[in-house]
Amino acid sequence: DQQVKQNSPSLSVQEGRISILNCDYTNSMFDYFLWYKKYPAEGPTFLISISSIKDKNEDGRFTVFLNKSAKHLSLHIVPSQPGDSAVYFCAASERVGSKSTFGDGTTLTVKP
Amino acid sequence: NAGVTQTPKFQVLKTGQSMTLQCAQDMNHEYMSWYRQDPGMGLRLIHYSVGAGITDQGEVPNGYNVSRSTTEDFPLRLLSAAPSQTSVYFCASGRLGNLETQYFGPGTRLLVL
Numbered sequence: 001d002q003q004v005k006q007n008s009p010s011l012s013v014q015e016g017r018i019s020i021l022n023c024d025y026t027n028s029m030f031d032y033f034l035w036y037k038k039y040p041a042e043g044p045t046f047l048i049s050i051s052s053i054k055d056k057n058e059d060g061r062f063t064v065f066l067n068k069s070a071k072h073l074s075l076h077i078v079p080s081q082p083g084d085s086a087v088y089f090c091a092a093s094e095r096v097g098s099k100s101t102f103g104d105g106t107t108l109t110v111k112p
Numbered sequence: 113n114a115g116v117t118q119t120p121k122f123q124v125l126k127t128g129q130s131m132t133l134q135c136a137q138d139m140n141h142e143y144m145s146w147y148r149q150d151p152g153m154g155l156r157l158i159h160y161s162v163g164a165g166i167t168d169q170g171e172v173p174n175g176y177n178v179s180r181s182t183t184e185d186f187p188l189r190l191l192s193a194a195p196s197q198t199s200v201y202f203c204a205s206g207r208l209g210n211l212e213t214q215y216f217g218p219g220t221r222l223l224v225l
Contacts, residue, residue, distance in 0.1 A: 105154055
C-alpha cells in the first residue's frame with residue numbers, strides 16, 4: 001500500500017502562471033513533509049518542508065500548504081519559470097530527522 | 113567540498129554478475145543511505161546507516177548488501193545481479209536530526225541484462 005501518493009504524473013503550466021502540485025498520504029503518523037526537486041541526470045535536492053504544527057510554509061516563490069485532516073499537501077510555485085521544469089517528489093516522515101517515504105513524483109513543465 | 117559522489121555513473125551487468133556501487137561524502141555526515149528509483153516511481157530506501165559500523169535495512173533490501181567501515185564511504189553490493197535490479201541508484205547523506213536536508217549524489221544508472 002503506497003503511503004504517499006502523487007496522483008498527477010505530469011503538469012504543464014505557462015510561464016508566469018501558478019503551478020500547483022498535489023500530494024496525499026495515508027499514514028496518520030506522518031508528522032513532517034518535504035518536497036524535493038530533481039533535474040534529469042542529477043540527484044534530488046531539498047526544496048521546502050513543513051511540520052504538522054503548521055498549515056503553511058513559504059520560501060520565496062514556493063509555498064507548501066498542509067491540510068492534516070484531509071491528509072493532503074500541496075506545493076505552489078508562483079510565478080512559474082521555465083527553470084522550474086523538473087520532477088517534484090513529495091516525501092513524508094514520522095518525525096523530524098527520521099527516514100522519509102517518497103511519492104512517485106510529478107513532472108512539471110513550464111512553457112515559455 | 114565535493115558533496116556526495118557516486119561511481120560509476122553507468123554500468124551494464126549480466127545476470128548473476130556481482131558489483132559494488134561506490135558512494136562517498138566529505139561533509140562528515142553521520143547518516144548515509146541508498147535509494148533506487150524505477151521509471152515512473154519514487155525513491156525507495158534500500159539500506160541506510162546512522163554511523164560507522166551501523167547499518168540497517170530499508171524498504172527494499174533484498175539482493176543488496178552494505179557496509180559502513182568509515183564515516184565517508186557507504187558502498188552498495190549486488191552479489192548476484194538480476195534484471196529486476198535495473199534501476200537508477202542514488203546515495204544520500206545527511207546529519208542525524210536534520211534528515212530533511214539530505215544531500216543526494218548524481219546517481220548510478222544500472223542495466224542488468
